[in-house]
Amino acid sequence: MSEQLLAVQDLEVSFATEDGLLRAVGGVSFTVSRGEAVAIVGESGSGKSVTVMTLMGLTRSPNARFGGTAMLHGEDLIGASETKLEAIRGKEIAMIFQDPISALSPVQRVGAQIAEQIRAHEKISKAAALERAIELMGRVGIPNARERARAYPHEFSGGMRQRVMIAMALSLSPSVLIADEPTTALDVTIQAQILDEIRQLSAEVNNGVIFVTHDLGVVADIADRVLVMYAGRLVEQGTVDDIFYDPQHPYTWGLLGSVTRVDRDPPRRLPAIPGQPPSLIKPPEGCPFQPRCPHAFDRCRELPPLAPQLPDIGHLDRCWLKPSDKRALRETDGRIGLTEGAAS
Amino acid sequence: MTENDTVVPDAKADGQQPLLQADHVQLYFPVKSGALIGRTVGAVHAVDDVSLSLTEGQTLGIVGESGCGKSTLARCLVRLHEPTSGTIRFHDTDITHLGRRGLQPFRREAQLVFQDPVSSLNPRKRVGQIVETPMRLHGMSRGDASARVRELLERVGLNPEHVNRFPHEFSGGQRQRIGVARALANNPKLIVLDEPVSALDVSIQAQVINLLDDLQDEFGLSYVFIAHDLSVVRHFSDLIAVMYLGKFMEVSPAAELYSKPIHPYTQALLSAIPIPDPRENRARERRVIGGEPPNPIQPPPGCRFNTRCPRATDICKQVEPPLAEYAGGHLAACHHPMNVSATEISAATRSPLSPLSAGELMPGGREGAETGPAPR
Numbered sequence: 001m002s003e004q005l006l007a008v009q010d011l012e013v014s015f016a017t018e019d020g021l022l023r024a025v026g027g028v029s030f031t032v033s034r035g036e037a038v039a040i041v042g043e044s045g046s047g048k049s050v051t052v053m054t055l056m057g058l059t060r061s062p063n064a065r066f067g068g069t070a071m072l073h074g075e076d077l078i079g080a081s082e083t084k085l086e087a088i089r090g091k092e093i094a095m096i097f098q099d100p101i102s103a104l105s106p107v108q109r110v111g112a113q114i115a116e117q118i119r120a121h122e123k124i125s126k127a128a129a130l131e132r133a134i135e136l137m138g139r140v141g142i143p144n145a146r147e148r149a150r151a152y153p154h155e156f157s158g159g160m161r162q163r164v165m166i167a168m169a170l171s172l173s174p175s176v177l178i179a180d181e182p183t184t185a186l187d188v189t190i191q192a193q194i195l196d197e198i199r200q201l202s203a204e205v206n207n208g209v210i211f212v213t214h215d216l217g218v219v220a221d222i223a224d225r226v227l228v229m230y231a232g233r234l235v236e237q238g239t240v241d242d243i244f245y246d247p248q249h250p251y252t253w254g255l256l257g258s259v260t261r262v263d264r265d266p267p268r269r270l271p272a273i274p275g276q277p278p279s280l281i282k283p284p285e286g287c288p289f290q291p292r293c294p295h296a297f298d299r300c301r302e303l304p305p306l307a308p309q310l311p312d313i314g315h316l317d318r319c320w321l322k323p324s325d326k327r328a329l330r331e332t333d334g335r336i337g338l339t340e341g342a343a344s
Numbered sequence: 345m346t347e348n349d350t351v352v353p354d355a356k357a358d359g360q361q362p363l364l365q366a367d368h369v370q371l372y373f374p375v376k377s378g379a380l381i382g383r384t385v386g387a388v389h390a391v392d393d394v395s396l397s398l399t400e401g402q403t404l405g406i407v408g409e410s411g412c413g414k415s416t417l418a419r420c421l422v423r424l425h426e427p428t429s430g431t432i433r434f435h436d437t438d439i440t441h442l443g444r445r446g447l448q449p450f451r452r453e454a455q456l457v458f459q460d461p462v463s464s465l466n467p468r469k470r471v472g473q474i475v476e477t478p479m480r481l482h483g484m485s486r487g488d489a490s491a492r493v494r495e496l497l498e499r500v501g502l503n504p505e506h507v508n509r510f511p512h513e514f515s516g517g518q519r520q521r522i523g524v525a526r527a528l529a530n531n532p533k534l535i536v537l538d539e540p541v542s543a544l545d546v547s548i549q550a551q552v553i554n555l556l557d558d559l560q561d562e563f564g565l566s567y568v569f570i571a572h573d574l575s576v577v578r579h580f581s582d583l584i585a586v587m588y589l590g591k592f593m594e595v596s597p598a599a600e601l602y603s604k605p606i607h608p609y610t611q612a613l614l615s616a617i618p619i620p621d622p623r624e625n626r627a628r629e630r631r632v633i634g635g636e637p638p639n640p641i642q643p644p645p646g647c648r649f650n651t652r653c654p655r656a657t658d659i660c661k662q663v664e665p666p667l668a669e670y671a672g673g674h675l676a677a678c679h680h681p682m683n684v685s686a687t688e689i690s691a692a693t694r695s696p697l698s699p700l701s702a703g704e705l706m707p708g709g710r711e712g713a714e715t716g717p718a719p720r
Contacts, residue, residue, distance in 0.1 A: 043545035044545055187572065188572070188613060188617055189613065189616045190409075192616040192618075192630065192632040196632055214546065216546070217575075217617060217619055217620045217625075219620070220618060220619060221619075222618075240622045244620070244621060257550075258550035259575075259620045260553075260576050261578075261619065262614060262617045262619065266578050266579040269557070272548075272553075272554055273551075276515050276548075
């Protein structure tokens with residue numbers, strides 16, 4: 001196994017709100033190794049963004065409460081002081097945001113913004129940092145990088161802005177790169193370009209990538225391992241093939257089933273998950289998916305542990321059903337379990 | 345067929361009158377310059393000579409990337425914009441330049457569902473008022489309207505007890521259902537859906553798609569479904585049009601577009617979508633096209649896709665290709681079509697839906713003889 005870079009253990013994030021304590025992330029544990037791309041999948045409000053923002057120290061505020069640890073090179077990101085974090089952030093762990101227009105400063109030329117980040121971590125001259133910034137912009141596929149470095153973010157298209165973000169995130173070859181829905185705001189043809197870019201550059205740097213997305217197509221395209229989140233909890237975790245071809249949690253089946261596919265004849269009706277995601281302030285008792293789950297039974301009022309139930313110990317899920325029952329239900333449900341070659 | 349009719353082939357087949365028909369519709373937005381006296385210095389070619397027709401009960405999907413003019417076209421079709429030129433007919437009425445009063449009967453028959461369920465609902469109005477307004481505007485009494493509101497809410501899967509709630513008390517999927525209920529209020533014939541599920545989570549998307557599907561069957565609705573990628577429209581459409589920089593690149597019966605894309609841009613769009621199936625995704629040959637859509641103020645001469653097209657040659661930079669009609673009513677505007685045999689190419693005819701500015705040159709190097717009636 002390759003070198004483990006980041007180990008998150010029992011991460012808890014809650015926010016005190018007017019209506020009570022909102023538990024955004026409840027006991028999330030995972031690791032990221034060198035050369036690996038881990039995708040965190042979930043719907044809005046599942047806690048996927050809060051998880052990665054917390055790793056970057058971006059959710060710190062007076063009303064936030066944290067628990068657990070996130071170890072990166074022997075340093076705990078959750079408990080680290082703000083000064084310590086500033087030294088790590090950008091250099092050891094960096095992030096690409098969903099919306100590059102609000103992540104970049106509108107009043108500073110993009111070349112200078114990238115150079116500023118380099119100079120925050122390395123003692124080099126302004127001119128040398130700018131030179132590095134220009135080179136990086138060229139590497140992420142921005143034409144006329146030297147000229148474009150003098151432009152402001154509003155003068156770039158959405159795809160080009162996202163390339164600037166990538167150049168900035170990779171400027172110090174961080175060992176962990178977090179990409180939070182980096183292509184959601186982009187058109188499909190541009191999305192394909194950006195995904196290629198991230199894949200290629202991460203391979204060059206040989207870092208670990210955490211990819212947050214709600215798009216299962218993107219997951220299938222880029223991820224090695226997948227974490228499925230629902231209502232602040234991990235409900236399933238496994239390799240990309242585990243998740244797509246042998247999904248264990250009914251929520252994962254539902255997700256896979258609701259996707260419209262461009263390469264298959266559409267089913268007469270899309271299998272939809274009924275109901276709405278639960279409130280995080282008053283979460284349902286036991287399994288968070290239980291109120292929407294068509295297979296819930298008595299025991300689901302207790303929270304199942306995230307545990308391996310198959311011989312394969314890398315594939316974990318949080319469900320009381322027996323693996324054999326799950327296979328049977330998955331078939332009759334008509335909800336996924338992609339079989340190779342056959343139509344779903 | 346009368347002299348003025350330019351209809352898509354499948355409407356021809358069953359001889360039905362189109363519900364909605366657009367002929368050579370153009371909409372240019374002027375670009376002004378200068379502080380006080382706005383001097384027009386150019387125009388954004390948002391919709392540039394688009395023709396289409398829709399029969400009752402059918403769904404037309406319009407797909408394209410941001411900025412291709414698909415939403416502008418949708419707004420033209422329901423006359424929220426007035427086209428710069430061209431005509432739009434609904435049943436037998438020419439609605440292209442009708443004024444506010446003249447449009448009133450049409451407003452009852454055609455409705456729009458917006459992409460963003462937050463900004464398309466008035467935050468200060470209760471759900472009951474929002475859904476009731478279109479009926480009150482068309483003269484229904486308060487009592488009748490409020491009974492119908494409850495009926496509608498129930499039909500779209502909301503609790504009728506919630507008529508007095510405000511939009512912010514609902515989730516995204518529920519808000520979109522409110523938008524649908526409002527659109528249904530006056531029993532319309534046509535609903536234009538402008539990316540109705542793009543802002544929703546996948547599991548909620550499926551719920552709303554199924555709802556729209558059911559409503560179409562139940563009320564015999566015609567849909568124009570706008571989307572930015574090809575996966576969602578596949579579920580709905582009878583006919584799909586692929587749009588790029590203000591023009592239709594390809595118009596095809598839905599299934600055939602996916603199995604046999606003729607235009608390289610359609611191929612690029614299809615190939616860019618990652619498939620939620622890791623093994624197939626790895627096995628598939630991806631052709632990522634480079635570059636970005638050009639500026640719609642100065643669209644490139646010839647074929648609009650030539651700057652990014654892997655198959656482009658000199659002719660593509662000079663002559664705009666007409667929409668060629670291949671077997672089965674499959675239309676594509678390309679000098680170098682894909683997935684069609686030489687026989688199919690030589691059997692292709694120039695479609696009457698072709699833009700007026702298009703050249704006569706057909707794929708295969710023939711001069712295209714007009715087969716359809718002359719465009720006005």
